[in-house]
Amino acid sequence: MPRFQFLLKNEKLKQYNQIALYIILINLLAFAFIAIATTEKDIRISAIITVVILSSALAIDYFLGKIKNNEDTPYKLLAEYIIALAWLKAGFWWLALLFFILGMLYLGAKRKLLVSIFTDKILYPSLPQKNISWPELNAIILKDGLLTIDFKNNKLIQQTIDENSTVNEQDFNEFCRQQLKK
Numbered sequence: 001m002p003r004f005q006f007l008l009k010n011e012k013l014k015q016y017n018q019i020a021l022y023i024i025l026i027n028l029l030a031f032a033f034i035a036i037a038t039t040e041k042d043i044r045i046s047a048i049i050t051v052v053i054l055s056s057a058l059a060i061d062y063f064l065g066k067i068k069n070n071e072d073t074p075y076k077l078l079a080e081y082i083i084a085l086a087w088l089k090a091g092f093w094w095l096a097l098l099f100f101i102l103g104m105l106y107l108g109a110k111r112k113l114l115v116s117i118f119t120d121k122i123l124y125p126s127l128p129q130k131n132i133s134w135p136e137l138n139a140i141i142l143k144d145g146l147l148t149i150d151f152k153n154n155k156l157i158q159q160t161i162d163e164n165s166t167v168n169e170q171d172f173n174e175f176c177r178q179q180l181k182k
Helices: 013-037 043-065 075-089 093-110 169-181
Strands: 005-007 114-115 122-123 130-133 137-143 148-153 158-159
Touching: 013 043, 013 075, 043 122, 075 093, 093 148, 114 169, 137 169
Parallel strands: none
Antiparallel strands: 005 114, 114 122, 122 130, 137 148, 148 158
């Protein structure tokens, strides 16, 4: 069981959400164009259904974000996967694969950045997750909401912690000092 756990601030989350929104809107317009321009009935129906589902997902995401002030709605991610399925149905498997990969990257970018401090190691939320042992470190300090991890190989990680994370800085720093002395 971790001795300390806290969330890091994901400062690029707003940018990731905007990029996802632009991707969805571009595809929404593309499927609307396909629905109007195609002469094949099954492709037109598929495109119309995609436009309706994407519009609904965006509307739900917008209203939940405004009403509940909830940044963690899954509807943009759902829209990314619906886009992949729609392109697959339209016969463009390479676009389906591209949007499936973009959905996976978006899912990874939105994940919670949880740092876990154990008596024998530190789990840092990178891709892939770093398993840092105490002998690798010169220092680890939490001061004024800024976590600093100083490695013996001259690497340095500095990251702000989330405002909602409640960590007693003095207890944390004392625990880390004790672990580094061992």
